[in-house]
Amino acid sequence: MKDWKTFVNDLASKMGFEDYRADIDAEHGHGALYLHDNPTLVKENLAPIVESINHILQLVARKENEKPLFLDINNYRKERESLIVELARATARKVVATKEEIPLPAMNSYERRLAHMELAAHPEVMTESVGKGKNRYVVVRPVGAVAPHNENDDNDDTGEDNDNGATAAMTETPPETNDL
Structure with missing residues (x-):
C-alpha cells in the first residue's frame, strides 16, 4: 500500500466517521486513529471496531504484498496491552502464593x-495456552506442576491461532475468571 494514511482516512470515512484524525507511521508498521464522533457509541463498540479495522488492514497488506499496518484506535490497544501485562503479573504473584494454577x-x-x-x-x-478458537486461554502454573490430562485432548493443535506458549488442544472454556 503506497499510502496507508489515505487508505485509513477513506476507510474511516466509509465507516461513517466524520470527526477523526489518523497518524500513520507506515515505515514502522503502526499508526493511531482517533475517533471523535459519538464518543459513547465508539467506546461501547471499541473492541470490535479495532478488531475489524485491523483485520481489513491485514487483508489489504497481504493482497498488496506489503508490510502489515497495526492500528491503535483511541489508545485501545495500548491500554489493553497494559491491562493484560498487569493481569499476567498479578496472576503470577497469586500462583506463587497459592501454588495452584490459575x-x-x-x-x-x-x-x-x-x-x-x-x-x-x-x-x-510457567504458562500454557489451552482451548480452541475464540475459547483459547492461558493457564499460569507453578514451575514443576503437571498439566491435568483431559480426555477431550486430541493433541490436534494445527497451529491455527498459535502463539509462543506451550499448547494443548482442549475443548473446554476457561473456568470463571474476572473479565478484563
Missing part, C-alpha cells in the same frame, strides 16, 4: 502472546 480469561492470539512473553522469564511460573 486460568486467564479467553484472549486472542496476540493477547495470549503478551501474557506468555511477560511471564516467560518469571522463575516460579
Whole structure:
C-alpha cells in the first residue's frame, strides 16, 4: 500500500466517521486513529471496531504484498496491552502464593502472546495456552506442576491461532475468571 494514511482516512470515512484524525507511521508498521464522533457509541463498540479495522488492514497488506499496518484506535490497544501485562503479573504473584494454577480469561492470539512473553522469564511460573478458537486461554502454573490430562485432548493443535506458549488442544472454556 503506497499510502496507508489515505487508505485509513477513506476507510474511516466509509465507516461513517466524520470527526477523526489518523497518524500513520507506515515505515514502522503502526499508526493511531482517533475517533471523535459519538464518543459513547465508539467506546461501547471499541473492541470490535479495532478488531475489524485491523483485520481489513491485514487483508489489504497481504493482497498488496506489503508490510502489515497495526492500528491503535483511541489508545485501545495500548491500554489493553497494559491491562493484560498487569493481569499476567498479578496472576503470577497469586500462583506463587497459592501454588495452584490459575486460568486467564479467553484472549486472542496476540493477547495470549503478551501474557506468555511477560511471564516467560518469571522463575516460579510457567504458562500454557489451552482451548480452541475464540475459547483459547492461558493457564499460569507453578514451575514443576503437571498439566491435568483431559480426555477431550486430541493433541490436534494445527497451529491455527498459535502463539509462543506451550499448547494443548482442549475443548473446554476457561473456568470463571474476572473479565478484563
